[in-house]
Amino acid sequence: MRHTDLGLVFIIIFICFSTVTDSRMVITSDVGREQIKYNNAIDTAVSDSLYMLVEYDDGQEISFNPDNAIRSFFSSLCINLGMNYCTQNMENLKEYIPVMIFVLSDGYIVYHHEYTDDGNKVTDSFVKSEKKYFRYEDDKYSYCFELGDNVVINDGLQTLKGNYNDIAKIYTDSLASDEEQYRQVHDRIIIDSLTDELKMYTSKEYLDNGNGNWSFNIPYGSDDVWNRTVSDISLIAVFAGYPYSDTSLGYYNKFAFGGARIWKKE
Numbered sequence: 001m002r003h004t005d006l007g008l009v010f011i012i013i014f015i016c017f018s019t020v021t022d023s024r025m026v027i028t029s030d031v032g033r034e035q036i037k038y039n040n041a042i043d044t045a046v047s048d049s050l051y052m053l054v055e056y057d058d059g060q061e062i063s064f065n066p067d068n069a070i071r072s073f074f075s076s077l078c079i080n081l082g083m084n085y086c087t088q089n090m091e092n093l094k095e096y097i098p099v100m101i102f103v104l105s106d107g108y109i110v111y112h113h114e115y116t117d118d119g120n121k122v123t124d125s126f127v128k129s130e131k132k133y134f135r136y137e138d139d140k141y142s143y144c145f146e147l148g149d150n151v152v153i154n155d156g157l158q159t160l161k162g163n164y165n166d167i168a169k170i171y172t173d174s175l176a177s178d179e180e181q182y183r184q185v186h187d188r189i190i191i192d193s194l195t196d197e198l199k200m201y202t203s204k205e206y207l208d209n210g211n212g213n214w215s216f217n218i219p220y221g222s223d224d225v226w227n228r229t230v231s232d233i234s235l236i237a238v239f240a241g242y243p244y245s246d247t248s249l250g251y252y253n254k255f256a257f258g259g260a261r262i263w264k265k266e
Helices: 029-053 066-080 087-096 164-170 179-201 223-229
Strands: 009-021 054-057 062-064 099-104 107-117 122-128 134-137 142-145 150-154 159-163 233-243 251-264
Touching: 029 054, 029 066, 029 233, 029 251, 066 087, 066 099, 066 107, 066 122, 066 233, 087 233, 099 179, 107 179, 134 179, 142 179, 150 164, 159 164, 164 179, 179 223, 179 233, 223 233, 223 251
Parallel strands: none
Antiparallel strands: 009 251, 054 062, 099 107, 099 233, 107 122, 134 142, 142 150, 150 159, 233 251
């Protein structure tokens, strides 16, 4: 392993977001200033995290390190919210992040809260999922989609990976042989996989297992965000229930998305 050669690999970070305000919130100039501060803090944290996501390249593939990225996210968020930089403050901030998803080239990893009840108290842990894949099956084949044009296909006897146009030449009766249908299914499976995860970990039923005192609606209809998840390595983060300095004004909630487009110099 070697650290990514920044002369060969470039990352463009772009941020798009929507801020969801609490229904009890009274918009004042003070709250407006705090919103700007919090927006900048979460956007910077997402950008810093994506920058640290790429660990190294071997000339053929790029390797990702979500653990480095998650540490960068919370350290950046802590500093830009004006907190003292320390482990305890970073741990405390996890209370306001119900879910984060790193979308990688061939799957995704979810960081979320896991609640365990031993009968006396509920323990809240911020945990990392195993890598999950964008899977689809039809009557003949099973598929694992990737963000670009590559796909892994299994016919029950063998597994092949390659560009879906090349796969179509081998499996002429597969989904890959119909480009329009392939793109539709590819995009739908990726978006549905991610939105299902977000829906589960921001649901009232799930949050009620912990100490959730807020509700959150994911902007499912925002095509600008979701269309990018099918092509770009990205980070989706929900920052919610963070109190304003005057807690009577409600809580700050935000759905944040950042994408990294990575390519090699010719």
